[in-house]
Amino acid sequence: MVNLVSKVLIFSLFNRSGSLAGEHSGKDGIKGGFHHIWKMEVPVTVKTFIWKAIHEGLPTRKNLARRGVVDSALCPICKQVEETTCHVVWSCMAASDVWADQFSVVQKWDSRDMNFCSLWELLTTGLCLKQLEQVACVMRRIWLRQNQFIFEGKFADPKTVYSSVGTLKLNWDAGIEVEAGRMGASILVRDSTGEVIAVMAKVQESVFQPVLAELLALWRAVTFCLELGLTAVVFEGDAQSSIKEINSSDENCKWYGQILEDVKSILMDKSSWRVQYVSRKSNQAAHHLGKFALKYVEDEIVWMEEVPECIYSFIAADRQCNA
Structure with a gap:
């Protein structure tokens, strides 16, 4: 059952994004919608982050450029390709450094760019629930790390991303x-x-x-x-x-x-x-x-x-x- 805080956040996101349930399914995303996310034993902020990532609700450079907020969709770190959700949390060289950590459960996974829904489907089928929870928490930390670099000019060491996931x-x-x-x-x-x-x-x-x-x-x-x-x-x-x-x-x-x-x-x-x-x-x-x-x-x-x-x-x- 989704708790009260989760319901409030879901309601808020629906108001901002419109009708999203079932928006991604079949070959374009995870079948069955986003309800499996709420079964993870992680903070609701992590669940909400993954939910927004699946539904392209994060303010990536690509999304901001499409709305005319910024001029360039290029990743501000690697400056090589468009900054998509998957690029930020998975395929960018900055993210790859984090996933190469010795404690990473996806250390040897392919880091090629893809649709985030496709990536999340691979993760949900290839990892147990506890491993999926760890990956979800690290993804959110990578996103926050990117924002800290953009707004504060600070770029945390990859090892600190994993050390910050836990208690x-x-x-x-x-x-x-x-x-x-x-x-x-x-x-x-x-x-x-x-x-x-x-x-x-x-x-x-x-x-x-x-x-x-x-x-x-x-x-x-x-x-x-x-x-x-x-x-x-x-x-x-x-x-x-x-x-x-x-x-x-x-x-x-x-x-x-x-x-x-x-x-x-x-x-x-x-x-x-x-x-x-x-x-x-x-x-x-x-x-x-x-x-x-x-x-x-x-x-x-x-x-x-x-x-x-x-x-x-x-x-x-x-x-x-x-x-």
């Missing part, structure tokens, strides 16, 4: 107005390079205790990751006592113990998820987003691959430190 970091925090009984929760999901995957700001009423606010924020962070289909996540927060209780094997019998035990039950089913403490200094982006939620959010707001202006400087500072 995600989620920072969470909660602000509270005790007298009003109102809390603001903040959630920030990034990959190992600091690239923002998703951001959430949420407000909840009838919360009068800081410890409950922190646990409710963590609960929403955990359920948000379930909705996004994330498989490996490190949850980082600065509520040291609550995190200690979360990581304890003892049953918690305090008044807020039920919500804590609910979080622990989900974590027990996710061997690649863990919760750890970080200092407030290392949690600044989430801390300021929680304050923003208290002032300006009425219910819940989600940003996919976007950074709210209120925390942009903190995200930029973190990326600079990790560069």
Whole structure:
């Protein structure tokens, strides 16, 4: 079943692109449409990226030139052929360097250019699901790497593309107005390079205790990751006592113990998820987003691959430190 976040993204893409379901089939693409994509256990941003790639929804140079946005359709890296979707993520010499990595499951595959739908069909028939998930994540990282080169003049080493595919970091925090009984929760999901995957700001009423606010924020962070289909996540927060209780094997019998035990039950089913403490200094982006939620959010707001202006400087500072 496609989760709520996926449905929102699909609806948005349909509004922009028109009727796309079944648009590519038979010899021109994958039979059965795009529904198999949503079975992959990868972030919804990766699923959406592949879906858009299949339906030629990515702003490649060829697509932009066809719309009159740019003058030339040539690839800005190799400057030899038109920049198509398949060229960017597969056949360009820059992409080939990535796929030649020792950990690549397609290291010895033919890198000739072709229609992306034909490439994806070859991948779905030649790889198991786990391998396909890895390839999908790497393809999106190659696309982001290309954009970073175009807009920032930086070109990441091929090895870093593979190293950035894996565990995600989620920072969470909660602000509270005790007298009003109102809390603001903040959630920030990034990959190992600091690239923002998703951001959430949420407000909840009838919360009068800081410890409950922190646990409710963590609960929403955990359920948000379930909705996004994330498989490996490190949850980082600065509520040291609550995190200690979360990581304890003892049953918690305090008044807020039920919500804590609910979080622990989900974590027990996710061997690649863990919760750890970080200092407030290392949690600044989430801390300021929680304050923003208290002032300006009425219910819940989600940003996919976007950074709210209120925390942009903190995200930029973190990326600079990790560069």
